[in-house]
Amino acid sequence: MNADIEREQFEAMKSKVREEALKAKGPMAMALKDIRHKIAILSGKGGVGKTVVTVNLASTLKKKGYEVCIFDADLHGPAVPKALGLYGRMDVVSEHDHPGHHDLRFNPLLSSNGIKVVSVASMWASQDQPIMWKGAHKMRAIRQLIASVNWGRADFLLVDLPPGTGDEVQTVMRSIPKLDGMIVVTTPQGLSTMVCTRAISAARELEVPLLGLVENMSWLKCPSCATEMYPFGKGQGEKLARLMEIPFWGKIPIELEMGECVDEGVPFVDEKPDSDFSKAMDKIVSKLMESLGEN
Numbered sequence: 001m002n003a004d005i006e007r008e009q010f011e012a013m014k015s016k017v018r019e020e021a022l023k024a025k026g027p028m029a030m031a032l033k034d035i036r037h038k039i040a041i042l043s044g045k046g047g048v049g050k051t052v053v054t055v056n057l058a059s060t061l062k063k064k065g066y067e068v069c070i071f072d073a074d075l076h077g078p079a080v081p082k083a084l085g086l087y088g089r090m091d092v093v094s095e096h097d098h099p100g101h102h103d104l105r106f107n108p109l110l111s112s113n114g115i116k117v118v119s120v121a122s123m124w125a126s127q128d129q130p131i132m133w134k135g136a137h138k139m140r141a142i143r144q145l146i147a148s149v150n151w152g153r154a155d156f157l158l159v160d161l162p163p164g165t166g167d168e169v170q171t172v173m174r175s176i177p178k179l180d181g182m183i184v185v186t187t188p189q190g191l192s193t194m195v196c197t198r199a200i201s202a203a204r205e206l207e208v209p210l211l212g213l214v215e216n217m218s219w220l221k222c223p224s225c226a227t228e229m230y231p232f233g234k235g236q237g238e239k240l241a242r243l244m245e246i247p248f249w250g251k252i253p254i255e256l257e258m259g260e261c262v263d264e265g266v267p268f269v270d271e272k273p274d275s276d277f278s279k280a281m282d283k284i285v286s287k288l289m290e291s292l293g294e295n
Contacts, residue, residue, distance in 0.1 A: 216252045250287075
């Protein structure tokens with residue numbers, strides 16, 4: 001009986017999100033019309049380094065000559081601005097500057113390496129401002145924010161999703177027009193892969209393409225002897241990819257200086273371009289371009 005109830009609740013939620021998304025796709029499609037590819041980054045649980053992967057994926061694409069935007073869809077724990085050293089507010093453009101528009105619009109923040117960033121954290125004077133929204137309010141906020149941004153022309157929009165399959169994730173999956181698909185981020189721990197399975201299943205229920213899976217914090221190179229160590233176990237990411245029939249895009253190593261780079265707002269691939277981490281990100285970008293038919 002419990003399984004039947006859960007199924008009914010999920011179907012009702014899916015129907016509601018689909019209905020709301022259809023209403024919102026017009027303004028969102030107009031706002032995103034000049035962006036070629038839209039990719040969402042998904043994880044089953046927090047703490048897997050999804051934002052670090054998103055920021056460094058964006059930076060790797062930027063280094064290869066692509067124009068990139070990031071939308072931070074985590075309303076309760078937005079971290080993208082800090083990871084890129086952005087602490088200001090987005091500029092508000094009045095309707096007088098854009099004839100025909102009846103609402104105020106936002107210009108994205110621009111990181112030092114040229115990535116456009118939009119986050120709810122950049123809408124208030126203090127990034128410590130808590131977000132107390134729930135349910136339908138969160139869904140409307142995401143759709144309205146995306147539709148109200150002057151994104152301009154870009155090759156990629158990367159959406160950094162919050163962990164799990166809550167309102168924000170459901171809204172992005174259903175609302176963003178022509179979403180190319182999702183990249184799944186997991187770690188070697190059994191708990192991470194178990195929870196990630198649920199997120200993958202939810203994406204499939206909502207008919208969102210799953211482009212590839214990456215295992216973050218996969219291994220560590222000993223600073224003394226250069227031996228590869230696997231502190232969180234080995235092989236779980238590849239096993240999960242096989243089980244869920246998703247292309248496995250590679251293992252991303254632990255880097256001891258990563259925390260310092262995040263605190264300073266500098267993408268690791270820019271600070272350490274010859275590192276094992278940067279090489280792993282290069283391979284992931286190659287897999288992404290191949291999946292999009294860009295190679």
